[in-house]
Amino acid sequence: MEKKKKTTLPLHTFRVETTRAMINRAHIIIHSLLVLALLSYRASSTLVFFFFSPDSFTLALALAYVFVFVAELSLSFLWLLGSAFRWRPVSRTAFPDRISDDDDHLYLLPGIDVFICTADPAKEPAVDVMNTVLSAMSMDYPAEKLSVYLSDDAGAPTTLYALRKAFCFAKVWVPFCRRYGVRSICPKTYFCGEGSRPLESGAFFEEREKVKFMYKDFKEQVERAQEMGLHGDKNSNETTCNDHAAVIEVMCDKGPDTIDDHCKMPKLIYVSREKRPFHPHNFKAGALNVLLRVSSLISNAPYILVLDCDMYCNDPTSAKAAMCFYIDPLISPSLAFIQFPQVFHNISTNDIYNCQIRETFKIYWNGCDGLSGPILSGTCFYMKREALYGTTPGLRSSPDLLQIRQCFGTSTKLIKMLLQVQDYKCNVENEVSSDGLLQEAFFVASCTYEKDTKWGEQIGFLYASVLEDYITGFHMHCKGWKSIYYDPLRPQFLGSSPINLNDILVQWKRWSSGLLEVAFSRFCPLTYGIISRNPILHTLCYGYVAFLPLYSIFALCYATVPPLCLLNGISLYPKVSDTWFPVFPAIFVSSLCQHLFEVLCTGGSIRMWWNELRIWMVRSASSYIFGCLDFSVRLIGVRRVDFGLTNKVIDEDQVGRYAKGIFDFQGMTLILIPVVTCSILNMTSLIGGVWRVIARGNYDEMLIQHFLALFIVISSYPIFEAILIRKDAGRIPASLTLLSIICTLVLLSLGYIVSTM
Numbered sequence: 230m231e232k233k234k235k236t237t238l239p240l241h242t243f244r245v246e247t248t249r250a251m252i253n254r255a256h257i258i259i260h261s262l263l264v265l266a267l268l269s270y271r272a273s274s275t276l277v278f279f280f281f282s283p284d285s286f287t288l289a290l291a292l293a294y295v296f297v298f299v300a301e302l303s304l305s306f307l308w309l310l311g312s313a314f315r316w317r318p319v320s321r322t323a324f325p326d327r328i329s330d331d332d333d334h335l336y337l338l339p340g341i342d343v344f345i346c347t348a349d350p351a352k353e354p355a356v357d358v359m360n361t362v363l364s365a366m367s368m369d370y371p372a373e374k375l376s377v378y379l380s381d382d383a384g385a386p387t388t389l390y391a392l393r394k395a396f397c398f399a400k401v402w403v404p405f406c407r408r409y410g411v412r413s414i415c416p417k418t419y420f421c422g423e424g425s426r427p428l429e430s431g432a433f434f435e436e437r438e439k440v441k442f443m444y445k446d447f448k449e450q451v452e453r454a455q456e457m458g459l460h461g462d463k464n465s466n467e468t469t470c471n472d473h474a475a476v477i478e479v480m481c482d483k484g485p486d487t488i489d490d491h492c493k494m495p496k497l498i499y500v501s502r503e504k505r506p507f508h509p510h511n512f513k514a515g516a517l518n519v520l521l522r523v524s525s526l527i528s529n530a531p532y533i534l535v536l537d538c539d540m541y542c543n544d545p546t547s548a549k550a551a552m553c554f555y556i557d558p559l560i561s562p563s564l565a566f567i568q569f570p571q572v573f574h575n576i577s578t579n580d581i582y583n584c585q586i587r588e589t590f591k592i593y594w595n596g597c598d599g600l601s602g603p604i605l606s607g608t609c610f611y612m613k614r615e616a617l618y619g620t621t622p623g624l625r626s627s628p629d630l631l632q633i634r635q636c637f638g639t640s641t642k643l644i645k646m647l648l649q650v651q652d653y654k655c656n657v658e659n660e661v662s663s664d665g666l667l668q669e670a671f672f673v674a675s676c677t678y679e680k681d682t683k684w685g686e687q688i689g690f691l692y693a694s695v696l697e698d699y700i701t702g703f704h705m706h707c708k709g710w711k712s713i714y715y716d717p718l719r720p721q722f723l724g725s726s727p728i729n730l731n732d733i734l735v736q737w738k739r740w741s742s743g744l745l746e747v748a749f750s751r752f753c754p755l756t757y758g759i760i761s762r763n764p765i766l767h768t769l770c771y772g773y774v775a776f777l778p779l780y781s782i783f784a785l786c787y788a789t790v791p792p793l794c795l796l797n798g799i800s801l802y803p804k805v806s807d808t809w810f811p812v813f814p815a816i817f818v819s820s821l822c823q824h825l826f827e828v829l830c831t832g833g834s835i836r837m838w839w840n841e842l843r844i845w846m847v848r849s850a851s852s853y854i855f856g857c858l859d860f861s862v863r864l865i866g867v868r869r870v871d872f873g874l875t876n877k878v879i880d881e882d883q884v885g886r887y888a889k890g891i892f893d894f895q896g897m898t899l900i901l902i903p904v905v906t907c908s909i910l911n912m913t914s915l916i917g918g919v920w921r922v923i924a925r926g927n928y929d930e931m932l933i934q935h936f937l938a939l940f941i942v943i944s945s946y947p948i949f950e951a952i953l954i955r956k957d958a959g960r961i962p963a964s965l966t967l968l969s970i971i972c973t974l975v976l977l978s979l980g981y982i983v984s985t986m
């Protein structure tokens with residue numbers, strides 16, 4: 230009776246956030262009307278000025294009007310795209326507990342292969358990578374159905390050494406977690422104290438101390454090895470990084486036959502694909518595709534969990550939670566992936582840089598989930614293997630062997646496994662260490678395997694952009710696959726976010742140029758999405774993200790043209806007494822209110838709202854604009870694609886400044902110049918503008934321009950402070966200030982010259 234009751238309970242539920250959706254829709258309507266009013270004001274005043282008062286025509290006025298009009302049009306268009314996220318926000322709940330107690334369900338559970346990527350031991354400390362590996366091995370999932378793969382793009386012997394050590398330690402750690410139901414399954418976090426629970430029994434206490442001691446020992450061994458490895462010949466390290474043969478090692482432990490379930494160990498596999506200097510390796514997407522092939526020979530699980538090396542499993546239940554969705558026959562057939570949010574453990578309460586990327590993981594992805602599903606986000610997602618094979622949901626690929634070979638390459642064993650996946654059979658009993666299979670694994674991990682195949686083009690993770698996640702997910706959605714966003718209260722995965730402003734801006738720069746790569750390719754969301762009949766609102770969401778970097782150009786127009794006009798006495802907006810005047814403050818207040826509403830709804834504060842606004846302005850004038858530049862330079866072929874791996878090594882000084890909420894400009898490069906230039910320019914024109922008002926006494930005329938400049942100056946306070954007041958290492962370097970002053974002077978002179986023409 231009891232059992233029957235259990236199986237009828239749903240494994241997951243789904244709720245449309247109706248109130249939020251209603252408020253959002255009302256706001257979209259009001260804001261649209263305001264935007265229409267603004268555009269019609271601009272259009273009508275342009276017409277009036279061109280046709281009815283040609284005597285007031287000056288080149289400066291015409292140019293300024295064109296710039297501002299284009300900026301307003303484009304920003305309105307982007308706003309329209311972005312409102313698709315707000316149309317139908319949803320939230321979900323899964324009940325993994327309902328699986329764990331039920332034998333039938335346990336039997337049904339399919340296999341999972343975990344993919345973890347690392348690329349550079351100098352930027353990604355081995356101990357942290359191993360912690361991610363250990364946390365994945367300790368998930369609450371039948372050990373024989375779980376395999377963990379580590380892809381090491383550096384091919385570093387120390388990483389392999391560390392992995393072997395991790396496997397030894399896992400033999401203690403995994404049973405410990407299972408026996409005592411440890412919830413914090415990443416050893417580093419557990420022993421930091423956060424995860425320890427009150428001492429319950431003597432046996433537990435003793436074992437805990439023993440494990441802690443072994444962890445310390447393991448950690449020291451790895452650190453020592455890494456130190457020796459890194460301090461070897463740096464040059465030779467760098468060359469081997471891009472020039473080495475494939476290395477694959479399978480670690481599995483059958484253990485004595487009679488052992489209990491707690492002691493069973495998942496397989497652990499080290500994969501370092503072959504890399505040669507003249508073969509493009511396609512960064513993370515390339516690494517994941519190699520894992521996809523190698524794993525299909527070794528375990529061939531129908532589901533895959535992808536993790537970045539700095540993103541560990543914080544909770545053991547994510548795998549079962551994902552299965553709550555995948556084993557539901559109603560949604561499963563077209564469900565490609567389940568995205569969890571990226572949550573970071575190193576976010577300070579003040580979070581001045583918006584490192585948590587709140588809007589993405591609290592607003593956008595929930596919004597997409599109400600349409601056709603969230604955008605793939607690189608890490609923390611479960612993926613159906615079949616969806617990566619370029620198929621359309623419900624359609625099996627054609628059994629024509631020649632065609633399959635042209636797509637997937639020449640490995641017959643691989644093809645056999647591929648066909649097996651489509652029947653959802655997991656290859657548990659395969660003899661993993663058998664020489665033949667391993668040989669084949671080396672073959673599919675070679676750098677020439679993908680030549681003349683469809684890998685990266687239609688199959689696996691796509692190579693068309695450094696943002697492999699975005700493009701791969703988009704391609705899937707266009708084929709009719711769906712995705713799900715699941716954001717439970719307790720974060721299932723925790724990562725470390727860069728907290729150094731320079732690293733953050735560089736990371737956003739990579740994302741921006743990657744997005745533009747998609748926006749201006751044949752995969753342009755707005756055209757490809759519509760042609761592929763992806764639902765229109767969902768397509769708009771993809772479009773918004775792809776065109777986001779272009780914000781910078783128009784935002785920069787808005788940060789330079791009005792202040793230059795202010796200085797030169799050119800009025801761009803209606804006077805206070807004009808009937809159109811209220812439209813502008815209303816639009817401004819409307820967007821700020823919408824932002825504030827969303828911040829407060831997602832548990833934020835007014836301070837967070839201000840921080841987000843400020844860093845958004847900084848990001849627009851730095852990362853986005855340099856992303857655009859980077860993309861254009863690549864377009865004309867001057868530069869090659871670069872991944873620019875994010876640094877994960879911690880600098881205590883920088884952590885301190887971030888925690889205190891002090892902007893840290895240490896190590897800043899040219900990327901900051903537009904930001905500083907805009908700040909100085911707006912300060913100058915504000916002073917000039919106020920001077921003009923005092924001298925002439927016309928308060929009425931250019932109030933909006935004054936206000937814009939004042940707003941930018943107030944939000945740039947940290948910049949002025951870092952130039953003028955601060956003396957610490959995080960201040961803005963004098964050379965950058967000087968360069969920005971020169972840029973400001975150039976802009977001012979340009980403004981002056983044009984206005985006198």
Ligand SMILES: O=c1ccn([C@@H]2O[C@H](COP(=O)(O)OP(=O)(O)O[C@H]3O[C@H](CO)[C@@H](O)[C@H](O)[C@H]3O)[C@@H](O)[C@H]2O)c(=O)[nH]1
Binds near residue numbers: 537606739
């Ligand atoms: O040639 C490479 C480059 C990177 N990586 C791995 O890719 C992951 C992400 O790299 P990271 O430098 O940490 O980039 P982030 O900007 O933090 O990553 C975000 O952006 C990436 C796309 O640009 C996504 O793939 C990530 O999942 C997402 O978290 C790391 O595990 C790397 O080891 C490789 O395996 N090979």
Ligand SMILES: [Mn+2]
Binds near residue numbers: 537539875
């Ligand atoms: Mn990362």
